[in-house]
Amino acid sequence: MSQERRFSFEFFPTKTDAGHEKLLNVARQLAGYNPDFFSCTYGAGGSTRDRTLNTVLQLESEVKVPAAPHLSCVGDSKADLRALLTQYQDAGIKRIVALRGDLPSGMGMASGELRHANDLVEFIRAETGSHFHIEVAAYPEMHPQAHSFEDDIKNFVRKANAGADSAITQYFFNADSYFYFVERVQKLGVNIPIVPGIMPITNYSKLARFSDACGAEIPRWVRKQLEAYGDDVTSIQKFGEEVITRMCEQLLDGGAPGLHFYTLNQAEASLAVWNNLKLPR
Ligand code: FAD
Numbered sequence: 001m002s003q004e005r006r007f008s009f010e011f012f013p014t015k016t017d018a019g020h021e022k023l024l025n026v027a028r029q030l031a032g033y034n035p036d037f038f039s040c041t042y043g044a045g046g047s048t049r050d051r052t053l054n055t056v057l058q059l060e061s062e063v064k065v066p067a068a069p070h071l072s073c074v075g076d077s078k079a080d081l082r083a084l085l086t087q088y089q090d091a092g093i094k095r096i097v098a099l100r101g102d103l104p105s106g107m108g109m110a111s112g113e114l115r116h117a118n119d120l121v122e123f124i125r126a127e128t129g130s131h132f133h134i135e136v137a138a139y140p141e142m143h144p145q146a147h148s149f150e151d152d153i154k155n156f157v158r159k160a161n162a163g164a165d166s167a168i169t170q171y172f173f174n175a176d177s178y179f180y181f182v183e184r185v186q187k188l189g190v191n192i193p194i195v196p197g198i199m200p201i202t203n204y205s206k207l208a209r210f211s212d213a214c215g216a217e218i219p220r221w222v223r224k225q226l227e228a229y230g231d232d233v234t235s236i237q238k239f240g241e242e243v244i245t246r247m248c249e250q251l252l253d254g255g256a257p258g259l260h261f262y263t264l265n266q267a268e269a270s271l272a273v274w275n276n277l278k279l280p281r
Contacts, residue, residue, distance in 0.1 A: 006036040006195065006258035007279060008068075008168075011059075011265050013040055013051035019265070023055065026267045027063045033274060033281050036258070037095055039068040039135075044101030045075030049084065057091055068135065069093065071124075072101025073114035078123065081114070085127055095133040097168065098124060098159075118155070121162035136160075138167040138194050140181040141174075144215035153184050160190040167192060168260045171199035171216050173243065175250040193257040198248060200261070200269030201226070201240025203233075237269065245276040252277070 009030050014020045027038060040055045042048055052069050059067035069088060073081065088096065100117045114120050121134055136159040139152060146152035156167070172178060182194050199216075201207060204226040211218050218226075222243055229235040248259060261270040 004257075005252070006193075007033075007274075008035050008037045008039060008195075008258070008260045009263050009270060010039045010041065010197075010260060011055065011263060013043075013048045013055045014265065015051075020055070023265050024058065024063065026263065026265055027059055027065070029267045030263070030271070031063050031065050033271070033279075035065060037066040037068050038063070039070060039095075039097055039260075042070040042072055042099075042101070044072040044099075044103050046080060047104075049080075053084070053087060056088075056093060060091075060093070066095065067093065068095035068097055068133075070097040070099060071120070072099040073112055073117070073120040073123070074101040075103050075112045076114075078113045081120070081123065082127055085124060085132075089128055089131055094131070095135065096124065097135040097137075098164070099137055116155070116158075118158040118162045121159055121164050125163040133165045134163060136164040136167050138169045138181065138185075139215070140169050140172050140177040141215060141217055143170075144213075153181070153188070156185060157188050157190050160185075160192050165192060166257075167194045169194060169197045170214060171197045171262060173219055173222060173247060174217065175247050175254065178251060178256065179254055195258045195260050196248075196251050196256050197260045197262060198244060198270075198273070200244055200263075200273060202237055202264075202266070202269050204229070204236055241269065241272045241276065245273050248273055248277055 011023055014023055038059050040052050042052045056067040056069045059065055071084065098117055098120045114123055117136055121136060124132060124134060138156055142149050142152050169178060178196055208218065225239055226236055263270050
């Protein structure tokens with residue numbers, strides 16, 4: 001792949017002032033590494049509408065790094081989405097991560113006027129033309145609700161054809177799954193950059209729970225090793241750093257067009273990998 005590599009860090013909007021202040025401090029620290037952009041997640045159904053908006057605006061104005069809001073369509077009306085897009089456009093935001101989203105259990109699935117992420121991408125293009133660089137999600141290990149791998153790949157292609165400029169993957173711990181996915185979509189004529197989403201390993205029980213829910217496989221040898229460390233947080237983090245650094249090396253050596261770190265609002269684990277990889281600052 002010949003395109004320039006890009007590096008980015010993801011945050012989630014916090015509920016408290018103290019959490020928000022901490023997020024900004026972490027962002028200031030990460031800004032020193034000159035990432036291409038920060039992104040900030042969005043609670044499907046609009047639960048973090050104002051917090052995502054405010055966080056993104058502050059990351060741009062105070063931390064001085066381009067920031068991309070995530071936006072999901074499930075549970076939001078077209079009018080809500082249109083209003084938010086206008087606010088972002090007026091604030092000079094140029095990149096957006098367009099998702100279907102997952103409503104919290106109990107809120108139902110079919111609410112909202114747009115059902116799938118490709119509908120949202122189409123809507124953003126219809127409303128705002130080429131203003132936004134649109135990122136979409138990709139699933140090298142298949143989205144958990146997909147009927148089949150083939151189906152999921154076709155649905156990814158729909159998002160690219162609807163106007164997505166690039167994609168960020170769900171996290172994974174097996175570089176082959178990423179390369180296979182990229183190869184398959186390229187065979188279908190889709191050549192947008194697909195940037196691996198990287199989840200640093202810092203806490204085994206949380207990671208195991210989250211991975212089950214989002215369909216990311218923790219390889220047996222990694223799981224067994226992490227389980228064996230029990231409460232030994234230092235060993236978990238050291239081993240995690242080694243595993244993730246190695247996988248990122250494989251990804252970049254194999255032509256991945258950059259990395260997107262799921263920071264969980266913490267700097268250390270992402271920066272440890274960044275430094276091990278000797279990425280530019
Ligand atoms: P879609 O691309 O719509 O796919 C969802 C499912 O529907 C898949 O199984 C797919 O195969 C199928 N499908 C897609 N299109 C069609 C179609 N046209 N017809 C029939 N079936 C179809 N969630 C949040 O709530 N907030 C966030 O901020 C957030 N950020 C994320 C960032 C990244 C990088 C990633 C990878 C995920 C993020 N998520 C977030 C999680 C995401 O919302 C969930 O994984 C959700 O279940 C799917 O979203 P999607 O955009 O991939 O949906």
